[in-house]
Each structure stands twice: as C-alpha cells, then as structure tokens.
Amino acid sequence: MTVRTRRPMSTQDLVLIALFCAVIVALGLLPPVSIAVIPVPVTLQTLGVMLAGAVLGPVRGAGACALVVLLTVLGLPVLSGGRGGLGVIPGPTGGYLLGWIPGAFVTGWLVKRFAVRAGGRLTSLAAHFAACLVGGLLVVYAVGVPWTSMTTGLGIGKAALGAAYFAIGDTLKAAVAAAVAHHVRRSYPIEPR
C-alpha cells in the first residue's frame, strides 16, 4: 500500500469503487444459483455488496453499490441474468437494489468499528459475519420489503414472504463474505474507510 498520504478521496479510492462495482457485476454474470422455480433473482451479487462494505469500508463500499445502481439506471445489463435499465427501480426488486447502498455502508461501518479490532480468529470471523448479516441482510431487506409492498400494493407481510426466500441464501453469503474479508484482512490489509 502506498504511504503517500493524499487528499481525502484519492484517485485510488475512485479506482477501488469502480473495481468493486465491477466485482459486484461480475458476480452477477456467473451462472446463477437458481433455486428451482423461485422466480425472483437469487443472486451472488449480494455477496459482492457485503464484500464491498467489509473490505473497502462504509464510504467506498456504499460508493461501489451506488455506482452499480447508476449503471443499472443508465441501461447497462449489470444485474444478474444480464438485466438492467430504468425499469428495475420501480419494479418489485428495485428497493433491494437501492438497499445495497445503505447495506454496504452499514456493513462497512460495523466492520470498521468492531471487526477490525477483534482479536482472535473466531472473534474476528464472528464480528465480520455479524456485520455482513446486519448490513447485507437486515438493512437491504429493510429497504427492499416496504418497496415491494409499495410498488405491488401487497401488504408488508406478503412482501416479507419474498424476503424469506432470500434469507437462507443471503445468510450463507454472509458467512462466505465474512471468511473472505477475514482472510483478505490478514493477507492484504487496507484501511476501511
């Protein structure tokens, strides 16, 4: 890591934001782990969202997600299954997509606040896992569920049913993201910010 200390948001921060945006998109290009007939996108991209927060920290992590949203709105096929375009936002999953931004932020904030300082291997893993779960799951759903309810006119309860579909997958992804972030922090630490 370079020791030249620069302006608060350096070129490198900008590059990291763009690269993690690319990682999130690339994870969506993988053959999706589709669960039978569930019609909604169960996507590895949320793994990327958690990683962006956990590795880069709150500001840059949220920046990477905001960039994904921007590319989506610009009509680029960046979401899983090669989807994109303005129509995603008013669609039923639009809220989840927007929720990625505060989701990554909260993940990053929690990691920065707690996980970085965690001592032992298990504590560190657990702290990362908790951060990914709170940010990448709870916060994302907190935006996504009401949004689904609003755009579809369904009650909150029924919209939450959709979230329940995702929860198992997203918990697994939080575990993977936590392990990855923990190992990356040990091998190639960058300061979360």
Add this chain to the structure above:
Amino acid sequence: MRIALDGVSVRFGPRTVLDAVSVELTERRIGVIGANGSGKSTFARLLNGLVLPSAGTVLVGADDTATDARRIRRRVGFVFQNPDNQIVLPLVEEDLAFGLRNTGVPRKEIPGRVREQLADLGIAALAGRPSHALSGGEKQLVALAAVLVMRPETVVFDEPTTLLDLRNRNRLRAVIAALPQQAVVLTHDLGLLDGFDRVLVLDAGRIAYDGPPRTAVPWYVAHHS
C-alpha cells in the same frame, strides 16, 4: 505418462483456435512455443480438461478428458503464469494444506506432506511467511509447490518465468529440470528449453514444427521475427 491428441480442433464461436491437431506426448520434457495467440494456452488447457475439444479426443493415460475430467485433474497438475490466481490463504503452509484438505487427505498426514513438499523445492523457510507478500519468484515457487503437493503425474507450466529475474528464472529452471514428473512447458523464454526432449512450435492453431530444441528453436526464431 502418455497423452494423446487425436484430430483435436477447438473452436470458440466462429473462430478455430486449434485445427485438427494430432500428437502423442510421451517424452519427459516437452516445450511448446509460438506467437501470441497461436494457441499454446488452449493446447495446454486441453491436457487436463480445462478446455474440451470441439472435435477429436484427448486421452490422458487411458482416460478421456471429455468424460473423466475429475480424475484427470488430479493426474495433470497445472501451474499458471500468474501465481496470484492460485494462492488463497494468508500463510504459505496454510495454502498448501488447503488443497489437501479439500481433496480429503487425512488431517494427520497434511502437515508432513506440506513440509516435505516445501523442502523438496528448497523453500522450507517460506512455510510460515505471508503468501501474498512474497517476491514474484517466491510466489511462483509456492504456486508450484501447491500443485506438486497434490502429486500429479504430469505438470503443465503456462509461461512460468515472465515475472522473474535472472536468479529466480534459473532457480525455476533448475526446479523443472529436477522434477521427477513429466513436464510440459509453454514459454516465450526460449532459453528455458535447453535440454528438453522435444519442442512443438504452434502457428495459427497447427503444429508447424516438431523436433528437438536444437532445431525447433532456430526454426521458430527464423520464422517469427
């Protein structure tokens, strides 16, 4: 080991990258050279089923890569140009152990095999070092160790020396020379092929020349500069 390609073509979309290649590899030291884009990496990936032929068959021993890819991957190890692609865990010994654990080697045997492998390559001292902070040459050797610890019968190297200085290149050359296994080496570094048994020159997806390095290297240099 005997690796046999019979009428193998590889097409990516409309593009023919390898064109009806038939060749039998039995020698211990085999070099593959050719221009950028001539098909070397594709050829190498055929040998352990990372790429499957669009036509023809690839036999490794008695196994067909199209149907027995899993077994073949354990018999044909692959060292890539960029060691960063291979290294997963933060410490060198953890990383070697990671591969063994994932293929179900009994836990108790693992530390012994890791130590032994590192010693074999003369890098026992790296065991406890952080794998991502090693120099290019050291990383290249660790990536090789991570492949060899799985005990493949053949090792394929795709441009293993591009990032190395003179000393590390010589070291890698010595390590390759000393390998008990069969080795297939793809390279632009023609000096690496001294003492090899056989060199294939690829050109636009075909074997344009096939012979000992003494004649194959000058042939390539004459045709490609």
Add this chain to the structure above:
Amino acid sequence: MRIALDGVSVRFGPRTVLDAVSVELTERRIGVIGANGSGKSTFARLLNGLVLPSAGTVLVGADDTATDARRIRRRVGFVFQNPDNQIVLPLVEEDLAFGLRNTGVPRKEIPGRVREQLADLGIAALAGRPSHALSGGEKQLVALAAVLVMRPETVVFDEPTTLLDLRNRNRLRAVIAALPQQAVVLTHDLGLLDGFDRVLVLDAGRIAYDGPPRTAVPWYVAHHS
C-alpha cells in the same frame, strides 16, 4: 533532459527500499536492471513523482517532483508493465483522449492528435476497438500511444515486454529505438538493452554498477545467477 537524484531514500514503513541514491541521468537511452525487489519500479516511479522521496530530492530539469509533480507528469511519461492496468477507458480512442483532456488540450484538437499518434505506431485500425478485447501486444502498443500522445520529453518503461512474443518484442524494441525522446527502460530482458548508452544495476536499493551495457550486463549476470 536532465534528471538528477540527490541522496534519495524511499522508505515504506520500516523498510528502506531505496537507500541514499544519487545519480544524474542525461543520456538518451538508459537501462535499469536488477533482481526482483531490488527497487527498480520504485526508482522509476520517483522520476515522475508517483513516489516521493522520504529523504533527498529528485529534480526533473529544474522542477522538483515533491513540489511540481503536476508539471513533471506532463514532461515524463510512464509505460507500466501490465497494460491492463494502464488502459483506463473502455475504447482505445477515448483512452488516448483521456490524458489530453486532463491537460487542457482544446477539445477540437484532440481527435486529430489521437489519430495521428495511433498512425505513428502503426495501429490506426485499433481506434474504435474496445480496450479489453485487444491482444497483449496490441494493448502494450496502445498503452505506449496513450503516453506518447502527451508528447513527453522523457518516457519511462517498466518491464514493457514481459507479456510479448518474439515478434511483438522486436516491434516494441524498434519503436523504443526510434523514439526521438529520452527513454529509461527497466527490464529483465537484457537483450533489450543493446545499443543503450548507459545501464544502472540496482541491488537492494543501491546502484551496484553503472556503465555501458557492454560491461554492465555481464557484471549483472555474473553477480545474480
């Protein structure tokens, strides 16, 4: 152009990567060689202020990299080892235009200068191509074009040939030989230095040898194999 390092040290944390280096570069063709980790890339990055000295000063002409980095970047161009990391925009012509826009070249002049530069290197046909779909050799030439289009007075190359085959390497060598500018070339490919005016051999952050390639290369080979 005259580039002068005076008592320059570079430390990363506890680690001293360059140690009180003083040297004056005025020749037209300067090679820098040395083992992996000896400090070559750090040395090169000093020359245009991408790395600033922890102690000492780097003067480019009359400018100090510590205070005039912006002006120096326009005078000293930089070609990195891995063109993948250097081509920053999606289309070739956009990428060449990027630097020009940053330096305030009038918008109307930009397309003409871009075309001219691509034609100079014989790659006019690549203008509208997406950067990620180029071959390794093409990428390296585009990266060079993106630097030359800024009309630097000196060009620094950090291992420009590692990914190239024989033909592309020769092409790049010819391009470097024909450059009107001063060139500083870091490389493990010792053949690249034929005909250079001066070669520095770095070892553990110090200049261990300094002389013409005729004597410097054998010295390095003798001390580093």
Add this chain to the structure above:
Amino acid sequence: MRMSLYVPGTSPLHRVPAGWKLAVLLLCGVAVFLTRSVTLLGPAAGLALVLLLTVRAPREQLARQLRGPLWVLAAVVAVAALSESGHAALVVGLRLVILLLTALSVTLTTRTSELQGVLEVMLRPLDRAGLVNAPAVALAVSLALRFIPEVFQQFQEIREAQAARGLRGSPLALVVPLVIRVLRSAEDIAAAIDARCYPPARSRHPDRDDRLSGKAPG
C-alpha cells in the same frame, strides 16, 4: 461481452432526445399510482406494448429482459388475486406492465453515452452546490465499464487455476484471490491515472476530490 442494451434503429423513439424520454418516463411512473381505474390502466398498458413493439428489438433480447420480471409479475398478481380481489390483482398487474414496458422501451432506444450526457446535466447543479463531484462520477462510470470485462476475465482465470488444483467448488478459493488481485491492481491503475495528469488542473474547486465521499452513502 456486450456492455449496453441499446438496439440501433430509427424508430420514432430512437429519435426523441434522451432527456425528454426520461422526463416522460418519470411522469408515467408517478401517474400509474394515481389511479385504480382499469379502464385507464388497461389501454395505457396496450399503448406501452405498442411502443415497445415499434422499437423492433431482437426477440431474444426482449425475452431476456422480460423473462425474469414477468415471473415476478405473475407471482405478485397471483398473491394479490388470492389474498385480496381480482380487481386489485388486475390493477397491480397493469401498473407493473406499464412501468416495465415503457422503461424497457427507453432503455433499448437510448445510447449509454446519451444517458451519460443526461446524467452530467442532472449532476451539474449538485456539482455547483458542492455536493457531488460530477467529473469524478463520470470517470467512475467509465472505469467501471472498462473493468467489468477485465474483472470477469480475472474471475475466469482464477476459476481455472483453482479447478486445476482440484478446488472447483470452494467459494473461498475463488473469491479471496479475486479480491486480492483487485486490491493490488487498484494501486497500479491509480498510479496510471495520476501519471496521465488526473485530476484536470483548471478545476473550479481545488478540493473537488473530497466531494465524492459526500455523495457516496446515497
């Protein structure tokens, strides 16, 4: 990999300036929620369908963009029909159809560069107010477009390298090297951008680079 959904053509929709299309789309998005009348929503949905058909996009492109959302739509309509009423289900379905089809029509007929232009115009007041660094956002978009194929290729390379090591299924073996490669290359890419005189000198805000951070959390 094609990075844009744009379908070249000369339909009326292709010729409308991007800014207008976006403005109308936005209005439309608000309007559908102002009514529950099927006699209004029904014809509107028909109109949206006609609009999409005038674009003359390749069938497989349409199918890819519509398949996922139509499943969601079906599920939502089914739940609404079962739990509320047929009428409610119809209203929800028609609303989503209108939004989906009009947005897709705009997406298919507008170049990324045109949209980027609109983005710049929209960001301009925010930039002036010092809330967003518009040139930095534009550069971030371009960088992302440049590096999406690159990162995807790195991912494939890593997948191969791990498969050759017998570690195909391990998520750790795939993602850890990817993240580390990305972090490592960021240093070089940033140096390459700096080496090409970024940020531009005659910026109105000498401290402009701080500003993206103010915007990022959304």
